[in-house]
Amino acid sequence: MMKISTYVKKEYCIMDLKALTKEEAIAEIVASFGTGGKVKDKNAFIAEIMEREALGSTGIGCGVAIPHARTEGVEEFIIGFGRSKEGIDFNALDGSKVNLIFVMGSNPKDMNLYLRLLAELAKNLMDENFRKTILQAESAEEVVSIFQKSVSR
Amino acid sequence: MPIKNIVVSIANAATSLVTAKYAIYLAKLLGAKLTVVFVVNKGVMQELLRSRVFVEVEAIEYEHDLEEQGKQFLDRVKKLAEAKGVDFEGSLLKGVVHDEVVNKVKELNAELLVMGEVKEMLSIKDSFYDEGKRIFYETPCPVIIVKNPQEVERLYKEI
Numbered sequence: 553m554m555k556i557s558t559y560v561k562k563e564y565c566i567m568d569l570k571a572l573t574k575e576e577a578i579a580e581i582v583a584s585f586g587t588g589g590k591v592k593d594k595n596a597f598i599a600e601i602m603e604r605e606a607l608g609s610t611g612i613g614c615g616v617a618i619p620h621a622r623t624e625g626v627e628e629f630i631i632g633f634g635r636s637k638e639g640i641d642f643n644a645l646d647g648s649k650v651n652l653i654f655v656m657g658s659n660p661k662d663m664n665l666y667l668r669l670l671a672e673l674a675k676n677l678m679d680e681n682f683r684k685t686i687l688q689a690e691s692a693e694e695v696v697s698i699f700q701k702s703v704s705r
Numbered sequence: 706m707p708i709k710n711i712v713v714s715i716a717n718a719a720t721s722l723v724t725a726k727y728a729i730y731l732a733k734l735l736g737a738k739l740t741v742v743f744v745v746n747k748g749v750m751q752e753l754l755r756s757r758v759f760v761e762v763e764a765i766e767y768e769h770d771l772e773e774q775g776k777q778f779l780d781r782v783k784k785l786a787e788a789k790g791v792d793f794e795g796s797l798l799k800g801v802v803h804d805e806v807v808n809k810v811k812e813l814n815a816e817l818l819v820m821g822e823v824k825e826m827l828s829i830k831d832s833f834y835d836e837g838k839r840i841f842y843e844t845p846c847p848v849i850i851v852k853n854p855q856e857v858e859r860l861y862k863e864i
Contacts, residue, residue, distance in 0.1 A: 604763070607760050607762060607763060608760040610758060612756060612757045612758055613757065618758050620758070645757055660770070663767065663770060663771060663774065664716055664746065664771075667746065667749045667750065667753065667767065668746075668749055670753055670758055671749045671752045671753055671756075671758075674752070674753065674756035674758045675752070675756070678756060
């Protein structure tokens with residue numbers, strides 16, 4: 553069974569986001585996915601994510617947001633991470649600013665995997681200690697390592 | 706004990722087709738009835754709603770799409786079973802996957818459950834999230850874990 557840790561890659565982790573708004577943060581993280589990779593159409597992907605955000609914020613509280621979308625613009629499951637020291641207004645449900653943003657995307661054909669990985673990530677992020685270690689991580693490598701260790705907890 | 710009822714649990718994955726083919730092979734060999742179970746995983750959606758990652762309308766949309774995928778998948782397996790003259794029944798269920806599969810096995814008094822490969826358990830926590838492992842542990846009847854797709858393909862063609 554594939555775990556979320558399989559997909560967390562250091563090159564998709566931004567430890568200090570420059571973005572000041574929700575839209576900028578999502579675009580900055582999606583840009584880290586590079587060109588010619590799993591994301592065929594970045595603009596379509598961002599548009600789908602924003603469409604989902606229009607239904608209700610994915611700022612789930614405790615400084616965490618998980619913007620996500622399934623779209624043909626993504627070839628296979630991908631996750632990117634961005635951390636904002638100042639926090640970004642995501643219209644989060646608890647009104648707090650968001651420091652940890654996880655952008656997730658998947659092709660519609662991988663719906664089961666996508667749902668399972670979304671749920672696994674949400675479960676991890678509900679743990680205060682897990683959030684704290686991500687907040688305090690000093691490098692992208694450390695973020696990857698935190699996720700790998702979370703599998704064996 | 707004669708095996709008259711075989712249940713096979715499948716998801717929407719390429720490996721599920723291999724699992725289904727092996728179950729068809731067994732059913733043909735034993736002259737058993739084959740019930741193919743596909744569960745729309747409402748458990749994971751409820752979790753996503755609870756953690757507020759999903760909004761209601763989104764969960765409904767996913768549920769609908771999963772249901773459609775399930776129907777298509779069962780239809781595909783039905784054709785495979787019919788091609789081999791196996792008595793087939795498709796069962797599209799909604800709920801927590803391991804609960805639904807185990808309940809179906811009990812309801813039918815199935816003598817055998819066929820399922821896909823169960824990966825190595827990495828941690829105690831892992832066992833709670835992997836539906837396959839929970840089905841394996843909680844099913845009251847013998848369980849066959851399908852491996853070796855090439856061999857399955859060969860056996861399926863043989864019957």
